[in-house]
Amino acid sequence: MSDTFIIPTLSTERLVLRAPGLQDAPQHAAFYASDRTNFVGGPLTAELAWRNPAMELGHWALRGFGRWAVTEKGNDTAIGIVGLWHPMGFPENELGWDLFDGATGKGYATEAARAARNYAYDRLGWTTLTSMIDPKNTGSAAVATRLGAAFDYDFDHERFGSIQIWRHPGPEALT
Amino acid sequence: MSYHLDTPVLTTDRLILRAPQAEDADAFISFYATERAQFTGGPMTERQAWNFFGTEIGHWMMHGFGMFAVTEKGDDTAIGIVGHWYPRTWPEKEVGWVLFDAEHEGKGIALEAARACINHAWTVLKWETIVSYIATGNTSSIALAERLGATLDPMAAQPKPDSPCLVYRHKKGMA
Numbered sequence: 001m002s003d004t005f006i007i008p009t010l011s012t013e014r015l016v017l018r019a020p021g022l023q024d025a026p027q028h029a030a031f032y033a034s035d036r037t038n039f040v041g042g043p044l045t046a047e048l049a050w051r052n053p054a055m056e057l058g059h060w061a062l063r064g065f066g067r068w069a070v071t072e073k074g075n076d077t078a079i080g081i082v083g084l085w086h087p088m089g090f091p092e093n094e095l096g097w098d099l100f101d102g103a104t105g106k107g108y109a110t111e112a113a114r115a116a117r118n119y120a121y122d123r124l125g126w127t128t129l130t131s132m133i134d135p136k137n138t139g140s141a142a143v144a145t146r147l148g149a150a151f152d153y154d155f156d157h158e159r160f161g162s163i164q165i166w167r168h169p170g171p172e173a174l175t
Numbered sequence: 176m177s178y179h180l181d182t183p184v185l186t187t188d189r190l191i192l193r194a195p196q197a198e199d200a201d202a203f204i205s206f207y208a209t210e211r212a213q214f215t216g217g218p219m220t221e222r223q224a225w226n227f228f229g230t231e232i233g234h235w236m237m238h239g240f241g242m243f244a245v246t247e248k249g250d251d252t253a254i255g256i257v258g259h260w261y262p263r264t265w266p267e268k269e270v271g272w273v274l275f276d277a278e279h280e281g282k283g284i285a286l287e288a289a290r291a292c293i294n295h296a297w298t299v300l301k302w303e304t305i306v307s308y309i310a311t312g313n314t315s316s317i318a319l320a321e322r323l324g325a326t327l328d329p330m331a332a333q334p335k336p337d338s339p340c341l342v343y344r345h346k347k348g349m350a
Contacts, residue, residue, distance in 0.1 A: 022237040025263055054262075057236040058229030062197050087229070089222030158222050 007060055008123075010068065010115045017068035017082065017112055020056040024069050024078040028053050031100045039137040059087065065124060067096065070103075070112045079103035082112040084120055084129075089158050092130045095120070095168060097143060109143045117147070121171035129168040134160065141166075148174075182235060183299070185243065185291045192243035192257065192288055195231050199244050199253040203228045206275040214310040215273055231256070240300055242271065245288045254279050257288040259296060266332035267306045270296060270345070272319065285319055293323065297348055305345040308334050317341065324349050 007019035031037060032052060060066035067083030080099035086092070095117055097109040120126040131149055133140050144150075144166045152167040182194035195203070207217040207224035219227070235241035242260055244253035255274040270292050272285045296302040307325060309316045320343040331342035 029263070054230045054233030054237055055226055056233065058231065058233035061232045061236065062200070062229055087222070088225035089220075158220060 005061065005064070007066070007068075008119070010119060011073075012111050012115045014073060015108060015112055015115070016071050016073055017115060018071060018076075019060075020053050020067065020069040020078070020081065022053065023076075024053050027078045027100055028081075031098070034101065036101065037098075039134040039140065056081065059085070065120075068112075068116065070099070070108065080108065080112070082109065083116045084124075090132065091155055091165065092128070093120070093126060095129045095131050097140070104139065109140075110146045113143065113147055117168060117174075121174070126171075128170055131166045131168065132157070132160070133164045133166055135162075135164055182241075183295070185295055187287045187291045189248060190284065190288055190291075191246045191248055191251075192291060193246065194235055195228070195242065195244045195253065195256065200225065200228050202253045202275055203231075203256065206273070211275075211277065212273075214313040214316065215271075234260070234262070243288070243292070245274075245284070247284075255285065255288070257285065258292050259300065265308075265334050267304055268296070268302050269334075270305050270307055272307075272316070280315065286322055289319065289323060293345055293349075304347075306331060307343045307345070309341045309343060311339075311341055317343075 009019070010017040056067055063086055065084045065086075067081045067085055069078040070080040070082050071078055078100070080097065080103055082097040083095070085094045085096045095113055097113045099109050117129055120129055130152065131140075131144050132155070133144060135141075147168060149166040149168045152165050155163050155165050157163050185192040204221050204224040206212055207219050207227065208221065209218060212218050216227070217224075231242050238259075238261060240259045240261075242256045242258035245255040245257050246253060254276065255272065257272040258270065260269045260271050270289060272289045274280055274285050293305060296305050306328070307316075307320050309320060323345065325343035325345045328342045328344040331344065333339050333342070
């Protein structure tokens with residue numbers, strides 16, 4: 001069997017968003033072992049944390065879109081995972097951002113998420129996007145607000161429980 | 176980044192083993208909803224099984240090998256998952272087997288598929304060792320391991336030390 005598909009590389013002022021891969025496993029494992037992942041389904045065991053980067057790639061293969069490993073220009077080490085996400089059990093296409101330890105507070109999540117959102121609107125032709133945010137995750141809500149998103153509705157997720165769905169401005173509102 | 180997945184196809188007397196693809200997701204998810212999945216990490220919800228299926232595909236992308244969808248010649252429907260499995264936390268490379276429905280058991284299908292995968296591991300992938308991790312109480316899987324000539328290795332490292340399983344070691348060069 002032969003199958004080809006592309007995971008594009010996106011560049012922003014300070015960041016490169018590239019395909020996730022096996023080389024990101026240590027950063028993934030460290031992130032998902034920490035309490036910082038309380039809001040995104042963690043902490044996870046080492047085994048499950050490994051499955052995550054594999055799952056990130058599988059999502060690209062199954063959906064044709066997915067999340068990128070975020071890196072700083074000039075350094076290929078992943079500092080987070082940002083992108084387009086729609087696993088089974090999500091109500092709509094999602095724009096998500098998880099920054100690993102030490103990468104927060106620099107505007108990176110906003111910068112990377114904006115690039116991913118532009119890709120969704122300009123290249124994939126999407127007309128709307130949501131972000132799933134735990135109401136206690138004030139950092140993530142602040143990023144969403146900076147991106148112009150606003151709370152839309154409550155959703156009951158099988159694993160995360162009661163969670164908020166925020167909606168981003170559509171492509172016409174951003175031009 | 177362009178992913179070109181050139182995955183091998185293994186052919187036996189009655190079976191064709193090919194890489195899993197999006198069309199196999201439903202069969203995989205249905206199996207993982209049943210009690211039959213109790214020895215391989217299930218039962219699990221539809222959402223969890225979809226994630227796991229994504230991981231199966233991501234495993235191929237990361238390693239270049241993975242679990243095959245087992246099909247009967249002349250019918251491309253996946254009836255099981257058999258093949259090579261090496262998540263980050265596994266101490267050794269594994270050959271594993273799952274048949275989705277009881278109706279396919281008792282015909283030597285898993286044996287035929289597993290034998291092809293073990294052969295492939297020795298001769299093409301050039302693995303140095305092969306084990307099969309089997310849940311205590313999974314009598315039909317234990318019987319299959321023994322038919323394949325594998326023997327219990329009580330000293331082998333455990334993939335999940337908190338919940339030990341039986342480690343069957345395959346004899347070098349033998350399938």
